[in-house]
Amino acid sequence: MTDSEALRRAQAVRHFNRFYTQHIGALHERLPKSAFSLTEVRVLHELSRGRAQTASVLGRNLGLDSGYLSRLLTSFERRNLITRRPSDTDARQSLIALTDGGHAAYAPLDTAAIEEVSAVLNGLTWLSQEQLIAAMKLIERLLDRRLRHELVILRPPRAGECGWLVHRQAQWFAAEYGWDQSFEGLLARVVADYSQRHDPVREMCWIAEQDGMVVGSVCIVGVSTTVAGMRLLWVEPDVRRLGIGTQLMSEGVRFARRAGYSKLTLTTASTLKEPQRLCERAGFQLAGTSAERRFGKDLTIERWELAL
Structure with missing residues (x-):
């Protein structure tokens, strides 16, 4: 690959990154006013999936700096949104889970996010929706270097x-x-x-x-x-x-x-x-x-x- 071709491809990825970051930010700004940042909502979403996780797993799954995540979780704990308990398999780690208050705080944000994304999809034909979802899955598959063991x-x-x-x-x-x-x-x-x-x-x-x-x-x-x-x-x-x-x-x-x-x-x-x-x-x-x-x-x- 020539240097000019490599540059063209890198610029194309950067262009998409800017577009998608702006699009996601716009979606978040249209959600009901809340005390949570976009990153905080991502953490709440990960914890809302029903299984307790360690901070290291959360950080790895979400690509977050450990120090930043630690401060965010401390804030959640002060607001009674999460609980921590020692891991049964590793005493150095704590298992983090949402409290009832955490679930209650996240639920309306989740509902609003689904409604907002559904409104975007409803502006597309069924075939265009499938094309968009397939393109998103392809990006995820190609960039995720972990072995995929889905059925x-x-x-x-x-x-x-x-x-x-x-x-x-x-x-x-x-x-x-x-x-x-x-x-x-x-x-x-x-x-x-x-x-x-x-x-x-x-x-x-x-x-x-x-x-x-x-x-x-x-x-x-x-x-x-x-x-x-x-x-x-x-x-x-x-x-x-x-x-x-x-x-x-x-x-x-x-x-x-x-x-x-x-x-x-x-x-x-x-x-x-x-x-x-x-x-x-x-x-x-x-x-x-x-x-x-x-x-x-x-x-x-x-x-x-x-x-x-």
């Missing part, structure tokens, strides 16, 4: 998601490996064939969803009466190594067996290590390789097979 569910694709898979994978492989638009054409043909001739008994596509976001996919399509092909196997790069790929492949293998196929195949390139790892783990055998010119690159194409 992953597998479900059929919804309207527009197959097209999004073509867009996303074509975009990523172009950026990561320099593959050209012919790869996007291949993906589009897979999606078009599946969508137009879909036989739910013999063919199936799954979307991996985590916290309301698409994080992976796989399709099983009929190649012949006895052979099925695994297509569109994909896991978002930032959530790999969490078992999502294994979950998708296992579901695909189970479906192919139930559908009565005797063989399942998967074609990939030798440069793609993640599909290879998943194939080996699932018991696939490397059936053959060939040097081919594909997607604007000289590739070694691998064909993997699993006897069902």
